[in-house]
Amino acid sequence: MKITVLGGDGYCGWATALYLSRQGHDVAIVDSFIRRQWDFELGVQTLTPIRTLPERLRAWKRVSGRDIGSYTGDTTDYQFLASVVERERPDAVVHFAEQRAAPYSMIDRQHAVFTQVNNVVGTLNLLFAIRELAPDCHLVKLGTMGEYGTPNIDIEEGYITIEHNGRTDTLPYPKQPGSFYHLSKVHDSHNIMFTCRIWGLRATDLNQGVVYGTVTDEVASDEALVNRFDYDEVFGTVLNRFCVEAAVGEPLTVYGRGGQTRGYIDIRDTVRCIELACLNPAAPGEFRVFNQFTEQFSVLELAALVQTAGAHLGFDVRIEHLPDPRVEREEHYYNAKHSKLLDLGLEPHFLSESLLDSLMNIAMQYRDRVDTSLFMPRVDWRRTRNDRRGPAVDKETERWKAGASS
Numbered sequence: 201m202k203i204t205v206l207g208g209d210g211y212c213g214w215a216t217a218l219y220l221s222r223q224g225h226d227v228a229i230v231d232s233f234i235r236r237q238w239d240f241e242l243g244v245q246t247l248t249p250i251r252t253l254p255e256r257l258r259a260w261k262r263v264s265g266r267d268i269g270s271y272t273g274d275t276t277d278y279q280f281l282a283s284v285v286e287r288e289r290p291d292a293v294v295h296f297a298e299q300r301a302a303p304y305s306m307i308d309r310q311h312a313v314f315t316q317v318n319n320v321v322g323t324l325n326l327l328f329a330i331r332e333l334a335p336d337c338h339l340v341k342l343g344t345m346g347e348y349g350t351p352n353i354d355i356e357e358g359y360i361t362i363e364h365n366g367r368t369d370t371l372p373y374p375k376q377p378g379s380f381y382h383l384s385k386v387h388d389s390h391n392i393m394f395t396c397r398i399w400g401l402r403a404t405d406l407n408q409g410v411v412y413g414t415v416t417d418e419v420a421s422d423e424a425l426v427n428r429f430d431y432d433e434v435f436g437t438v439l440n441r442f443c444v445e446a447a448v449g450e451p452l453t454v455y456g457r458g459g460q461t462r463g464y465i466d467i468r469d470t471v472r473c474i475e476l477a478c479l480n481p482a483a484p485g486e487f488r489v490f491n492q493f494t495e496q497f498s499v500l501e502l503a504a505l506v507q508t509a510g511a512h513l514g515f516d517v518r519i520e521h522l523p524d525p526r527v528e529r530e531e532h533y534y535n536a537k538h539s540k541l542l543d544l545g546l547e548p549h550f551l552s553e554s555l556l557d558s559l560m561n562i563a564m565q566y567r568d569r570v571d572t573s574l575f576m577p578r579v580d581w582r583r584t585r586n587d588r589r590g591p592a593v594d595k596e597t598e599r600w601k602a603g604a605s606s
Contacts (some may be wrong), residue, residue, distance in 0.1 A: 201478055202226045204288050206275060206326070207296030208268075209253050210235045211428040212342065212411060212470055216294060218418035218425065219471035220478075221266050228269035228288055229253070230281075230297065238304070238435070244574055247429035247444060247566050248414065259424035275322030278329070285329040285337075292338045292478040293330065297322055298384070302346065302526075303434045303579040305381035307586050312380040319384035320391070327395045338481035339403040340474060341392060344385050345463050345493060345536065347407060349376025350529050355536035358405065358489020373489075378528055379581070389489075396487040403486075404477045408470065409463030409493030412439040413555065414562065416468050427467075429562060432574040439464070439502055441575065443556060446510040446517045447563035448570050455577070456524030458500030459531035463493030463538065466549040476544045491538040494548035509556035525577040 203220055207213040208229030221227045231253065239245055251259070257268050269288075273280035275297045285293070298319040299305065305315035323341070330337045348355045351374070361370045372393070377383045392403045414429045430436040431444040433453075442452045465473075473492050482488045497505075503519050510517035524530060542548075549555075563570070579586045 201291045202288065203292045203294060203478060204228045204230060204284065204290040205294045205296065206230045207235075207298070208270075209233060210296055211430065212467070213294075213296040214256070215416050215419060215427055215467050216296070216471045216474050217268055218260060219416060220475060221260065221268050222264060222418050223475060225475075225478075228271065228284075228290075230271045230273065230275070230284055232272065232274040232297075234274075242432070242434055244432045244434070244571065245569060247431055247563065247569055248426045249566075249569070250426065250428060251424050255424055259422045260418075263421045263425070264418075275325055276318060278325045281322075281325050282329040282333060285326075286333045289334050290337055292340055292481065293326065294474055294478070295323065295326060295339065295341045298342075299381065301435045302379035302381040303577075305379050305384070306579050306581045309584060315381050316384045316387070319381075320387045323388045324391055327391060327401065330401060331395065331399045335399070335401070336484070337402075338478065339392065339401065340477045341388065341403060341405050343389060343405045343407040343489075344382060345407050345409045345491060346379070346382040347375050347377055347386050347389065348373060348536070349378060350461075350532045350534055351376060352533050355491070355534075357491045357537050357540055358407070378526070393487040396482075396485055400485045402482040402484050404482050404488045404490060406473060406477060406490050406492045409465050409491075410437050410439070411465055411467055411470055412437055412551070413467040413559065414440075415558065416471060429566075431563075431570070433577045434579065436574075438499060439506070440559065442503060442506040443559035444563040444570060445575055446506050446515050447560045448567055448572065449516070450572055450575060451518040451520035452503045452506060453575050453577070454499055454503050454519055454521050455526065456521065456530035458503065458521065459498050460528060461496055461498045461532065461534035463491065463536055464495050464497055464551065465493045466551070466555070468549050469494055469546065472546060473541050476541060476546060480544050488540075490540045491536055492541060493536070493538055494546075495550060496534060496536065497551075505551070505553075506556060509553045510560060512553065513557060513560060515560070522577065525580045527581050
């Protein structure tokens with residue numbers, strides 16, 4: 201298949217582009233490199249040293265013998281994006297090209313507005329480009345399980361059948377997004393569903409859980425292909441952060457009681473899910489929703505798993521509860537369905553102690569790049585302006601701890 205990966209220089213996008221290329225697909229990457237700029241803005245660096253995209257692509261050609269095309273530009277620039285779609289005429293477009301961090305969207309008004317404009321406008325531009333230039337192209341869009349929130353009923357895959365006043369209908373599952381970022385993804389879903397209905401586009405919305413890990417077979421084939429390993433409080437996912445904290449002897453930073461439960465997925469399963477969606481496209485006019493995760497854990501359960509795995513490696517791993525900078529339920533019901541990708545053939549990698557060992561060993565390998573000040577949350581979602589030069593929860597920590605222990 202001919203597949204264009206938007207955001208192909210990023211964490212999920214890079215691993216996906218390499219995997220699809222290895223599987224024999226004709227892959228092109230589109231990226232503006234803004235993700236790299238956000239590191240400079242926030243004063244952080246990914247744990248693993250990342251080469252430039254041209255270096256990465258040359259290394260991939262050397263180890264695989266396969267070319268991956270690349271285009272540099274912004275999805276909010278319609279003329280640029282349309283020119284890529286017109287030139288590539290892809291069978292599928294995989295859309296990762298969005299600001300994907302909830303904390304980033306909650307820093308202040310500027311970051312909230314940027315997140316929504318970047319994400320919603322970029323997706324709208326893509327929908328128009330597909331309709332005008334490649335109407336049979338299948339859009340595979342990375343959504344998020346965070347669109348659903350934490351309802352007190354089971355979470356279905358995109359749709360729910362309800363009975364009301366004696367009548368029955370199947371409707372989009374209610375959305376309860378928890379940040380301006382998650383709101384942007386809900387807007388995306390609505391816009392995609394609308395264009396499928398009125399223009400006959402075909403699209404699959406992959407509501408992905410929290411991704412962990414950094415290594416795939418392709419990434420591991422050469423040092424120059426190494427993927428991002430983000431551990432900071434804005435872009436770092438919780439399991440990656442815990443593993444780095446354990447490896448350098450810092451306490452695991454659990455927000456609140458730690459009962460926040462979410463779906464989780466290994467990066468190796470992410471790339472396979474993308475291919476399964478591409479190989480089994482939606483029908484014209486169909487808007488499909490797949491919940492893309494393999495296991496559910498609470499934050500405290502993850503911390504306990506890391507603590508146990510760390511002990512086996514000789515680490516003294518402590519768990520520290522902090523006031524939750526987010527506005528969320530710290531204990532709640534959570535049961536989300538996720539059978540559709542399994543039905544298509546996904547064979548999941550489940551979280552294991554050996555994987556946790558691997559993540560902590562990577563952290564040890566690059567420990568000289570760890571900045572421990574980045575573990576503490578600096579973005580308080582109750583504020584409209586956040587100064588990221590100091591922790592958001594310092595003044596509340598001792599009072600919160602006293603209340604939690606009483």
